[in-house]
Amino acid sequence: MNKVIIIGAGPSGLEAAITCREQGLDVLVLDEYMIAGGRLLGQLYEQPDGTWWNGLEESKIRYEKALELGTRFLLNTPVNNIVQTNEHWTVYTDTESFTAKHLLLATGAAETPVPVPGWTLPGVMSVGAAQVMTNVHRVKPGNRGVIIGVNVLSTAIAMELKLAGIEVVAMTLPVNSQVTNESSQPKEVMNSLLHVSHMAPSKFIKLGSRLMKNDFMKNMGVTFFPKTGVKIWDIPIQLRKAVVEIYGDNEVQGVIVATIDSKGDVVGGSEEKIKADFVCIAGGLYPLAELAAVAGCSFYYSEELGGYVPLHSERMETNLDGLYVAGNITGIEGAKVAIAQGKTAGLTIAHHAGIPGLEKDIQTSIESIERARDKAYIQFHPGVKKGKELLLAEWQNRLGE
Incomplete structure (x- = not known):
């Protein structure tokens, strides 16, 4: 049995895998594409400081680091179902199934x-x-x-x-x-x-x-x-x-x-x-959240975030025990925000897995998400910050209920 399964080898999934492995957790990453990196792979632009953001290089760096830390990858492996039983998640692919107590959905976005x-x-x-x-x-x-x-x-x-x-x-x-x-x-x-x-x-x-x-x-x-x-x-x-x-x-x-x-x-x-x-x-992007729906996750609609997104906390937890989300499944934003969310998700998973002393690191990583959002070179929707605030308020309201 795997300790952690991550579906999606994009920027958030790779960062979460690195973070979990640094905390000593066993990690399996599944992705339907033949190369790790997700939408990060195609990005290439000049940043305000004159340096270039090269998605291919950024993907390679994170993928190789995850491998060095002992992360297991199964690429070219589509996931067709996820089921929660006895406090564990079972992930089904075309060839075999995998089980873990902690499951991160980092499935990204699709084009409209x-x-x-x-x-x-x-x-x-x-x-x-x-x-x-x-x-x-x-x-x-x-x-x-x-x-x-x-x-x-x-x-x-x-x-x-x-x-x-x-x-x-x-x-x-x-x-x-x-x-x-x-x-x-x-x-x-x-x-x-x-x-x-x-x-x-x-x-x-x-x-x-x-x-x-x-x-x-x-x-x-x-x-x-x-x-x-x-x-x-x-x-x-x-x-x-x-x-x-x-x-x-x-x-x-x-x-x-x-x-x-x-x-x-x-x-x-x-x-x-x-x-x-x-x-x-070019019709724009929407969160690729079908697996969260299959799992029975609560959803929240936000035009600012690109449509329906899984309801989640600032620590990237959903309303289902052991199920977490990060990256564009939580709202359409840039790769740097997704990377910051992946780190937060990884730390949160490690915390729930029993690794002590992570509360301060989790809070620091949440603040890093906000900084990445404020400094984002490209914003897909001008009201994304407002959308995130309303989503968090809805999370807190339902948590109170």
Whole structure:
């Protein structure tokens, strides 16, 4: 029997494994992917201090450290069920089952698909898939691409594609529908982009973003936003254009875009074609929490955190004994926050496993999560801090009941 099982070998899972092993606990890590690192693998960007955050290197460092400490890994091993019996957790895979008293779910996040006419053509992919192809496998998804969906994730990945020598000819909105909702509204998209304006290479754009503090200025910004777009990293970001169709015979040949008004409605007769050999769809991320639901975990809905997340404490405990969560399953944030959460989860597990004298370390690690959140270079939602505060209040309310 394993002392601790961790599902997910991303940044939070790896950090939790290291922390548990440093406390002398037996650890088994399961992950469905063939390489440890999770979404950390595809990340590559320049930090405010001029250094580069290289997800591949960060993953390698943590994976090798976990191995040196004696962590057992089973990669390329999907988990299909978890069951609690007699104060132990049994984890089922396609080949065998494993049992432990302590189980950490560090399953991360998944991309939200956005349907666009023509999206089944070869050459259409999620923006995350393009990131993995480029940064992990060193394979270009194409030479000339269009990104549908302007958000924090797609903006960061567009920059990474440019670094790889790939031409991104346009970033546009999806056409307005019940499915696309706010992602097709120019004002809502502009509001979200204000939180990554510090990444813009132009001082003019950075200065302009500071002026967009109230609804009047935002409405003015949308109304007079150039129909040809504003270039960032030489990529036209077009908030007044939407893709109405992806076209091609047997593969992607381009997209048909149309001008939209400030409410996101298509202006008739404004359609035009943009040639491209690949298209990325960016619908955003949501917490991958199915296994927590299977376990019977209580949930909490928060738009700021990306949707439904397992209800949990600041120590990363759930309402079920021996079940813990860390990383993007708790809300969509960056890798550094996930790493800090992994450490907290690892220390909490060690505490519940009977390792004495960890209370001060746990409190310090909780404070580290807050510092990582406050310093985050990329925030996926401006209200994430508020979302976490409301979640913790709900945890305390239910705990009191």
